[in-house]
Amino acid sequence: MRLIVGEAGFDPGFEVNEFTAKTAGAGAVVSFTGLVRGGQSSVGMMIEHYPGMTEKAIAAIMEQAKKRWNLIDCLVIHRFGKLAVGEPIMMVAVAGIHRSEAFLAADFLMDYLKSRAPFWKKEIGIDGEEWVASKEADEAALKRW
Amino acid sequence: MRLIVGEAGFDPGFEVNEFTAKTAGAGAVVSFTGLVRGGQSSVGMMIEHYPGMTEKAIAAIMEQAKKRWNLIDCLVIHRFGKLAVGEPIMMVAVAGIHRSEAFLAADFLMDYLKSRAPFWKKEIGIDGEEWVASKEADEAALKRW
Amino acid sequence: MIDVLYFAWVRERIGLPRETVDSSAETVTDLISELIAREERYALAFSDLASLRVALDQELSSFDAPLKGVREVAFFPPMTGG
Amino acid sequence: MIDVLYFAWVRERIGLPRETVDSSAETVTDLISELIAREERYALAFSDLASLRVALDQELSSFDAPLKGVREVAFFPPMTGG
Numbered sequence: 001m002r003l004i005v006g007e008a009g010f011d012p013g014f015e016v017n018e019f020t021a022k023t024a025g026a027g028a029v030v031s032f033t034g035l036v037r038g039g040q041s042s043v044g045m046m047i048e049h050y051p052g053m054t055e056k057a058i059a060a061i062m063e064q065a066k067k068r069w070n071l072i073d074c075l076v077i078h079r080f081g082k083l084a085v086g087e088p089i090m091m092v093a094v095a096g097i098h099r100s101e102a103f104l105a106a107d108f109l110m111d112y113l114k115s116r117a118p119f120w121k122k123e124i125g126i127d128g129e130e131w132v133a134s135k136e137a138d139e140a141a142l143k144r145w
Numbered sequence: 146m147r148l149i150v151g152e153a154g155f156d157p158g159f160e161v162n163e164f165t166a167k168t169a170g171a172g173a174v175v176s177f178t179g180l181v182r183g184g185q186s187s188v189g190m191m192i193e194h195y196p197g198m199t200e201k202a203i204a205a206i207m208e209q210a211k212k213r214w215n216l217i218d219c220l221v222i223h224r225f226g227k228l229a230v231g232e233p234i235m236m237v238a239v240a241g242i243h244r245s246e247a248f249l250a251a252d253f254l255m256d257y258l259k260s261r262a263p264f265w266k267k268e269i270g271i272d273g274e275e276w277v278a279s280k281e282a283d284e285a286a287l288k289r290w
Numbered sequence: 291m292i293d294v295l296y297f298a299w300v301r302e303r304i305g306l307p308r309e310t311v312d313s314s315a316e317t318v319t320d321l322i323s324e325l326i327a328r329e330e331r332y333a334l335a336f337s338d339l340a341s342l343r344v345a346l347d348q349e350l351s352s353f354d355a356p357l358k359g360v361r362e363v364a365f366f367p368p369m370t371g372g
Numbered sequence: 373m374i375d376v377l378y379f380a381w382v383r384e385r386i387g388l389p390r391e392t393v394d395s396s397a398e399t400v401t402d403l404i405s406e407l408i409a410r411e412e413r414y415a416l417a418f419s420d421l422a423s424l425r426v427a428l429d430q431e432l433s434s435f436d437a438p439l440k441g442v443r444e445v446a447f448f449p450p451m452t453g454g
Contacts, residue, residue, distance in 0.1 A: 013158030119453030
């Protein structure tokens with residue numbers, strides 16, 4: 001398992017290839033990449049996090065996913081700091097023996113990262129900044145698992 | 146939308162990056178890569194397909210996914226011919242505004258490619274060859290949609 | 291005249307990937323009956339229709355579908371793509 | 373002595389990211405009451421507990437949790453990662 005929490009940009013395609021190359025026996029690799037969306041007035045994003053807790057919380061979520069779906073491996077990269085529109089914010093990659101487990105695990109990881117990893121996004125617009133509000137649907141999504 | 150059906154190998158990471166670079170406005174990119182799994186006696190795979198129908202069937206499935214989940218774009222690459230253990234067989238990539246649509250669309254594409262795109266896999270083992278049997282679960286999976 | 295294509299183990303059992311058949315069959319089932327009557331290898335390939343699929347002009351179809359206007363019929367086992 | 377950390381808009385309202393507090397509060401709620409009593413900006417930050425979350429020693433917790441043995445308390449809005 002590999003977890004990177006950092007300010008630096010990353011290359012999702014490179015990362016998924018590196019990840020796949022190390023997972024002998026996998027039949028299925030699912031990856032998710034979250035990108036900074038542009039809006040009419042949005043010029044970027046600022047992400048704050050809780051150093052220490054972030055790593056612990058994500059490692060626990062990965063451990064849980066790996067065990068529950070018998071994954072061969074999983075990867076999480078999550079950035080903080082200032083990001084421009086179009087840049088990757090984070091990615092997960094999951095390698096499983098079969099497809100269904102890989103899809104479920106990636107979906108699970110995303111649901112948990114969204115509501116249980118201590119990151120807070122602030123949208124930077126031309127007219128000012130605004131904290132992204134959490135959605136009730138995000139919290140509700142955890143009940144699926 | 147981009148569809149490639151061919152014998153040549155491909156680089157999943159490169160393809161997902163190319164795909165992402167062209168999808169302005171996407172917040173979520175989900176990719177799936179299917180790989181040839183090795184077994185105790187498995188040394189590779191031979192994939193047969195129905196030229197003409199393959200392209201038509203996949204294009205129709207992509208069109209349906211794109212409309213239903215309001216995707217920004219989607220990509221399907223599927224190989225035929227002889228493949229070695231560890232090689233990528235196929236991939237899908239889906240770009241959506243939000244995460245949930247991208248996950249659903251990728252899952253849908255995979256379910257349909259599995260049972261509605263005219264490919265037939267034959268496992269090549271050290272002791273002989275055997276056609277991969279379809280699973281009832283694969284057909285049942287289509288009822289989810 | 292109709293083009294008949296075979297894939298995967300259907301192709302292997304029949305021993306060829308495609309052939310042009312002079313048939314006046316009205317439905318897929320009729321065509322299968324004509325083929326079975328020809329030779330043992332066809333009877334073998336078509337012995338269990340539940341394990342077969344058919345496409346008419348490259349669209350999945352059913353065995354009772356009419357063949358009127360169809361130029362290409364393909365028989366194959368359930369697909370295993372992805 | 374307990375380290376109290378603030379994130380996102382909680383940090384902005386209170387005006388600092390962390391501070392060390394000399395407190396004998398027995399629960400998180402008690403600690404919040406002490407902070408609110410200090411200054412208006414705390415009262416503002418803690419005016420709606422439903423929109424706040426708390427972590428004790430980097431584990432999500434509840435407001436009625438005891439503080440005995442806890443070295444680090446963090447207050448923040450619901451997370452928006454991913």
